[in-house]
Each structure stands twice: as C-alpha cells, then as structure tokens.
Amino acid sequence: MSAAPENRGPHPGQAGGTMKTTERIVRQSPGPMGSGMVGQKALAFGPNAKRLVSRMAPYRMRVIGVIVFAVASVILSTLGPKLLGHATNIIFAGFRTGxxxxxxxxxxxxVAVVYVVSSLLSWLQGYILNDVVxxxxxxxxxxxxxxxxxxxxEYFDRQPRGELLSRVTNDIDNVGQSLQQTLSQLLSSLVTVxxxxxMMFWISWELALIALVSxxxxxFVTGAVMKRSQxxxxxxxxxxxxxxxxxxxxYTGHDLVRTFGRQDEVHAVFAEQNDALYAASFKAQFVSGLIMPLMRFVGNLNFVAIAVVGGLRVASGTLSLGDFQAFIQYSNQFTMPLTQIASMMNLLQSGVASAERVFELLDAPEQIPDADGTPAASTKxxxxxxxxxxxxxxxxxxxxxxxxxxxxxxxxxIVGPTGAGKTTLVNLVMRxxxxxxxxxxxDGVDVASIPRAELxxxxxxVLQDTWLFEGTIRDNIAYGNPNATPDDIITAAKATFVDRFVRSLPDGYDTVIDGDGGSLSAGERQLITIARAFVAQPSLLILDEATSSVDTRTELLLQHAMAALRSDRTSFVIAHRLSTIRDADLILVMENGSIVEQGTHDSLLASGGAYARLYESQFAAEEVA
Structure with missing residues (x-):
C-alpha cells in the first residue's frame, strides 16, 4: 500500500500488508505526516465552533427546552439572595423591636421552595442537554x-491509517466530552450574568458599576490567553x-521490525513523536490554564472594591445590611460565571480543535457520484x-x-516488472x-455510467495480501455472497481445497479466527479468500498474485480450481511467476504503463521479445536455485 503513486496504487480495501507497512516504518523519518504538517494551520475557533453548534439543529425543540429550563432555573436562583437579604433584614430589625x-x-x-424548584429545573436542563449532546x-x-x-x-493513499482512525475515534470522543462538560455550565453562566x-443594579447601581469594571x-485576559493557546x-x-x-x-509490522532488528530505530521515532506530543500538550494546557488564576485575581480585586464601598454605604445608612449581604452574594454569582466561562475555554478550545479535524475529513473531496440511469442487464x-x-x-x-x-x-x-501498472489496470476496471x-x-456500457455497487x-x-475479519471460517467464506447456503459454502471450500484443512480443526467451519488469521498459515488464509471469490460466482474475476502465498503442491491444485472458477467468465490474472499463466488466452506484457506485447504464451516466446526475456530470466533463476 505504500508503493509510490507513480508506480502502483494500493490494493482496494486493503489496510496494507505487514511487509509493505513495516518497510515503510523502518525507513521513515520522524513520522508519516512529517513535522512540518503539525500545527501549521491556526485554529479557526469561531467558524468551527459555530458549525459544531449548528449540528444541533435537528434537536432544536429540545435545545429550546434546555434554554427555557436554564433561564427559569437561573432566574429563581437569582431571586434567592434577595429573598435571603429580606430574611436578614427581619432578623436585624428584630434586635430593636423583636x-x-x-x-x-x-x-x-x-427561599427553600425557590432553590428546590431551581435545582429541579437545572436537573431537567442537564438531562435534556445530555440527550442533545x-x-x-x-x-x-x-x-x-x-x-x-x-x-x-486516493484519499486513503495520502492518509496514514492511524491518523485517520484518530480522527474517527479520538477526535470525535473529545468533541463529545468537551460539549458534555462545557455546554451546560456555559449556558447557565451566560444566562446568570x-x-x-x-439584580445588582436594582439593589445599588453604584456598586453594580464597580462590578462591571471586571x-x-x-x-481582555481571556482573549489574550485564547489567542496564544488556539x-x-x-x-x-x-x-x-x-x-x-x-x-x-x-504494531502491524512488529514481526518484521524484530526480524530486521529495527526496534531501536522504531523506538527512537516513537520517543521523538511522544516528546513532541508532550510538548504540544503541555503548552496547550499550561497556556489555557493561566485563565483560571488570572480570573480569580481579577475577581478578588473586584470583591475588595465592592466590600469597601458597600461597607461604607451600610455604615452611612444608605444601604441596608440585607441588601449588602445580597449584593455580596450577587457579586460572587457575577464573577463566578465569568470565571467558569474562562476556565472552560481550554476544554472548549480542545473540543473545537478536534471538531476542526473531523470537519476536514467531512469536507474532503468525494469520489464522483454515480451517474443516474439503469445498469446494463448483460453479464457476458x-x-x-x-x-x-x-x-x-x-x-x-x-x-x-x-x-x-x-x-x-x-x-x-498481465505480466511485467514491478511498477509497470498491472494492478492499476484492474483498479481502473473496479473504478x-x-x-x-x-x-x-x-459489455459495451461505459463503467463510469454503471453504479459502483452494481459494477x-x-x-x-482475490488479492496478494489476504484480508479476513474476526469471525468463523464459514462467515469469512460467505462474505463473498451473503445469500450463500451452507451447501454453497461447502462446495466453494471443496473446490478451493479449504475443506481439507478445515476438517482437521476442532470446530471445523465454526472455528473463530481474528483479523490476522489466528493460527492459520498464510497459504490457508489465501485459500479462504479464494473460496470467498468462488462462492460469489462473479461474471468478471480478478486474481492479483492470488497463489503467491501457497506451497507448490497446493498451487498446482489451485490451478485446476482456478480453471473451474474462470470458466464461462472473463478473468484478469496478474502474475509474476509466468509458469502459472501458460494456459491464458491472452497475455499482456506491460512496461511503464503501456502494453508492449500481447499474445499467447507460445507466440510470445517465439517472438523473442520482452516476455521471452522475462520467462528466460525466471527459468534461469529456477535452474540456479
């Protein structure tokens, strides 16, 4: 899968074989993405945050409910200090008159009823918001x-698999956690302010103006810190x-890494990238973490100013003790949401940064849509x-x-040297x-006009590199045809010689294998993929070095099975071992993306051209071996 694009594209649906993947690992410099890519684009916080919030549009009625409950809860909780101030005034007046x-x-x-109802509404708001998030x-x-x-x-050609998986898993999870932890408090804080x-202006507009200074x-403090942490x-x-x-x-190529003794080099790359992640994470968390202590400092200055001026007004008799008590509580309630908003900025920035990476994936150019029209019925x-x-x-x-x-x-x-374009040719047929x-x-119909699924x-x-999923051998064979009957599966297994080794397994066809094939050999895994193609009964068959992982005896048996599989259907066979394609109806010899020769095995040998040279070189190599 890691082959240079100008030579050969990756096999479709393939995650990359162990050999190819690991060879890329042991050769690469600091990382598959390269250090220059990291952080080169500044976070567009506003547009991406707006886009993230807009994704809640399908839940707009529930969002409206959340806002209504939040407003009602905040209004009730805001009335609490004023009501408590009234109780304080009753007690203070009672020292003189009882x-x-x-x-x-x-x-x-x-006061108790107000706070209980406020808490209930806050709980309902959180419950509904959780459902929305x-x-x-x-x-x-x-x-x-x-x-x-x-x-x-081609998108997957350019994107390392781990990077793509990180966007699909880590980044989406981080978006969810960030929204969950910030939206409820953020909404309450924005309503509370x-x-x-x-209420503060109602009690004393002079003290309220002092509070507004903060x-x-x-x-200013939040904006300065956010700008540096984005x-x-x-x-x-x-x-x-x-x-x-x-x-x-x-981890995919750990066997080959050990085989070539490249653990130290791989570890060095890991250490370098791990240190780079540590440095980036430390800077992000440290810079954004400055918001909270700076906000507390501003809040404390504001509290001191209110306490001094308010105390003087109480002493002069222009402000009641209950109202001053209520104002002090309101002052804390006023600075607290500002502090909460500021402290949540690091979580919010982290979530929006992840959302930006997810949106980059969602905005990536898509493949050309299928053309409208009825697919051709012919299957010649x-x-x-x-x-x-x-x-x-x-x-x-x-x-x-x-x-x-x-x-x-x-x-x-189709034969030819590596990079000649053999696999590319069949990839183009598959679109x-x-x-x-x-x-x-x-069958006379442009494949570009046939829906991809139909085509x-x-x-x-059948690819050179096998792909099996975690499940039973029976399920892996039936993957080629979901409607296959048990008899169809057995027939395909017998035709491709899977049956002979499956019968020796304790659980037979119900043996569970993992994605790497478990205890099966490379040849046995390949046989299962061939059986999968057999059970599909396609009208066009593509074999890309399908027998390269099996032993010589099994290969001879498979040649007969392939002959039965290829009967009455067009087949493209990509091969390096020319002895396996002697009976082909047509042999194409490719070099640098062009067909330089075509004909039968005998005619091409007789012409003494490129095919003959390839055949003679392989024959000579076999003689030497």
Whole structure:
C-alpha cells in the first residue's frame, strides 16, 4: 500500500500488508505526516465552533427546552439572595423591636421552595442537554462513517491509517466530552450574568458599576490567553494523530521490525513523536490554564472594591445590611460565571480543535457520484479499454493511450516488472480510481455510467495480501455472497481445497479466527479468500498474485480450481511467476504503463521479445536455485 503513486496504487480495501507497512516504518523519518504538517494551520475557533453548534439543529425543540429550563432555573436562583437579604433584614430589625418569627419562617420557606424548584429545573436542563449532546455526537460519528465510504481510494493513499482512525475515534470522543462538560455550565453562566447584573443594579447601581469594571478586564485576559493557546490545541491533536499512525504501523509490522532488528530505530521515532506530543500538550494546557488564576485575581480585586464601598454605604445608612449581604452574594454569582466561562475555554478550545479535524475529513473531496440511469442487464463479461489514460500524479503519467479487448470467458494474464501498472489496470476496471482520458466498457456500457455497487457486484477479486475479519471460517467464506447456503459454502471450500484443512480443526467451519488469521498459515488464509471469490460466482474475476502465498503442491491444485472458477467468465490474472499463466488466452506484457506485447504464451516466446526475456530470466533463476 505504500508503493509510490507513480508506480502502483494500493490494493482496494486493503489496510496494507505487514511487509509493505513495516518497510515503510523502518525507513521513515520522524513520522508519516512529517513535522512540518503539525500545527501549521491556526485554529479557526469561531467558524468551527459555530458549525459544531449548528449540528444541533435537528434537536432544536429540545435545545429550546434546555434554554427555557436554564433561564427559569437561573432566574429563581437569582431571586434567592434577595429573598435571603429580606430574611436578614427581619432578623436585624428584630434586635430593636423583636423578631417576627412568622414573617421569618415564611421568608425562609419561600427561599427553600425557590432553590428546590431551581435545582429541579437545572436537573431537567442537564438531562435534556445530555440527550442533545450525545445525539449530536452520534450523528457526527454516523456522518463520518458514511463519508469514509464516499471518499476516493486516493484519499486513503495520502492518509496514514492511524491518523485517520484518530480522527474517527479520538477526535470525535473529545468533541463529545468537551460539549458534555462545557455546554451546560456555559449556558447557565451566560444566562446568570445578565440576571445577576439586573439584580445588582436594582439593589445599588453604584456598586453594580464597580462590578462591571471586571467585565472588560475578563474579556481582555481571556482573549489574550485564547489567542496564544488556539494553535497549541491544534498541534496537540495533530501530534496525537501522528503518534497513533506510527503506533498502528509499528504494531502491524512488529514481526518484521524484530526480524530486521529495527526496534531501536522504531523506538527512537516513537520517543521523538511522544516528546513532541508532550510538548504540544503541555503548552496547550499550561497556556489555557493561566485563565483560571488570572480570573480569580481579577475577581478578588473586584470583591475588595465592592466590600469597601458597600461597607461604607451600610455604615452611612444608605444601604441596608440585607441588601449588602445580597449584593455580596450577587457579586460572587457575577464573577463566578465569568470565571467558569474562562476556565472552560481550554476544554472548549480542545473540543473545537478536534471538531476542526473531523470537519476536514467531512469536507474532503468525494469520489464522483454515480451517474443516474439503469445498469446494463448483460453479464457476458466483455471488457474494453479504449485509449485509456491515467496518472496518480498529473505530472507523472502512468498509463497513456492504452487499448485492449478481453472477450467474454477469456483469461487475460498481465505480466511485467514491478511498477509497470498491472494492478492499476484492474483498479481502473473496479473504478477505485477515475480515468483521466478514454473509457472502459463492460459489455459495451461505459463503467463510469454503471453504479459502483452494481459494477463491483459483478466482479470477484482475490488479492496478494489476504484480508479476513474476526469471525468463523464459514462467515469469512460467505462474505463473498451473503445469500450463500451452507451447501454453497461447502462446495466453494471443496473446490478451493479449504475443506481439507478445515476438517482437521476442532470446530471445523465454526472455528473463530481474528483479523490476522489466528493460527492459520498464510497459504490457508489465501485459500479462504479464494473460496470467498468462488462462492460469489462473479461474471468478471480478478486474481492479483492470488497463489503467491501457497506451497507448490497446493498451487498446482489451485490451478485446476482456478480453471473451474474462470470458466464461462472473463478473468484478469496478474502474475509474476509466468509458469502459472501458460494456459491464458491472452497475455499482456506491460512496461511503464503501456502494453508492449500481447499474445499467447507460445507466440510470445517465439517472438523473442520482452516476455521471452522475462520467462528466460525466471527459468534461469529456477535452474540456479
């Protein structure tokens, strides 16, 4: 999968074989993404935060409910200090005339009811908001999953798998946690500030103006710190993705890393990237963490000023003790939400930084949509290449003006040196990549006009690198045809010689294997993938070095099985061992993206050209061996 784009694209649906992946690991410099990519784009906090909030639109009625409950809860809790101030005035006046316990009891009951109802509304607000946040994150995760299936294969060529997985898992989880931890407090704080400020002006506009001095100071401090921490949070999550990509690749190819003794080099790369993540995380958390102590300092200065001026007014008799007590409480309630908003900025910035990375994935260019129209009903399997042109890199053309015809039921073998464009040719048939010129037709219909799902349902493919999922052997074979009956599965297994080793397993076809094939050998895993293609019964078959992992005896048996599998259907066989394609109806010899020779095995040998040289070199190598 790591082959240079100008030579050969990755196999479709393939995560990258161990050999190829690990060779990339042991050669790479600091990381698959490179240090220059990290943090190079400043976080667009405002637009991305707005876009994140807009994703709650489907839950607008619940959001309105949250706002209503939040406003009601804050208003009631804001009335509490004023009511308590009234109770204080009753007690203070009672020192001269006697305490009116009836009025005091009624005042305290009202305060208790107000706080209980306020708490209940706050709980309801949190409950509904939790549903909104989790629903939004669920929808975001679903959109990302759907997006991944609409992305062209070239996107995955450029994106390390660990980096992509980090966006799909770590970043989305961080978005959910950040929204969960900040939105409830943020909403309450934003409602509390104007409510408390109104009560403060009601009690004393002079003291309220003193309290307002803290607002511009708060905004200035918060803005200055946020400006410095924005880029650090982007760097933190990009570094996380880079490190995940390296770890994923290392664990995938750990056998080869040990075989070549590259543990020290791999560890050095890990240590460098881990230190870079530590540095980025430390800077992000440290800089954003300055907000809280600075806000407390501003709040304490504001409290001192209010206490001094308010105390003087109480002493002069222009302000009652109860109102001063209430104002002190309001002063704390006024600075507290400002402090909470400031302290939540680091969480919010981290969440929006992750959201930006997820939005980058959602905004990535998609593959060309399927054309409207009815797919062709014919399933003869005739493939025509008409003046096809293609390049992974526009500046380095790979295939130019290529034309060929594969007749129905014909076996077409494609040979040539590495990087000649053999796998690219079949990838174009599957529409894993779009042509840059010319067209490819299936039974006379341009494949670009056939829906991808319909096109690929007619094609069976067996790759050089096996792919199995965690499940039973039976399920892995049936993956090629979900409607396959148990008899179909057994028939395919017997035809591809899977049955002979499965019968020796304790659980037979119900043996559970993991994604790496468990205790199965490489050849046995390959046999299962061939059985999977067999059970699909496609009209077009593509075999990309399908027998390269099996022993010589099994390969001979598989040649007979492949002959049965290829009967009555067009087949493309990519092969390096020329002895396996002697009976092909047509052999194409490719060099640098062009067909330099074509014909049968005997005719090509007789011509003494490129194919003959390839065959003689392999024959000579076998003789030497």
């Amino acid at each position: 305490i009116d316990y009836g009025s005091l009891r009624n005042a305290l009951i009202v 989790q629903g939004t994150v669920r929808d975001l995760r679903s959109d990302v999953e759907a997006k991944v299936h609409r992305l062209p294969l 104007p409510a408390v400020l109104g 607002v511009p100071l708060t905004m 880029g650090q949070f982007v760097a933190q999550w990009r570094r996380t993705g880079t490190l995940n990509a390296h770890i994923e690749e290392t 399997g005739e493939i025509r290449f008409e003046h096809v042109a293609f390049a992974y890199d526009p500046e380095k053309p790979l295939i130019q003006d290529l034309s060929l015809v594969a007749a129905p039921g014909q076996t077409v073998a 894993f990549y779009e042509l840059h010129g010319g067209r490819i037709t299936l 690929r349902s007619r094609i069976g493919m």
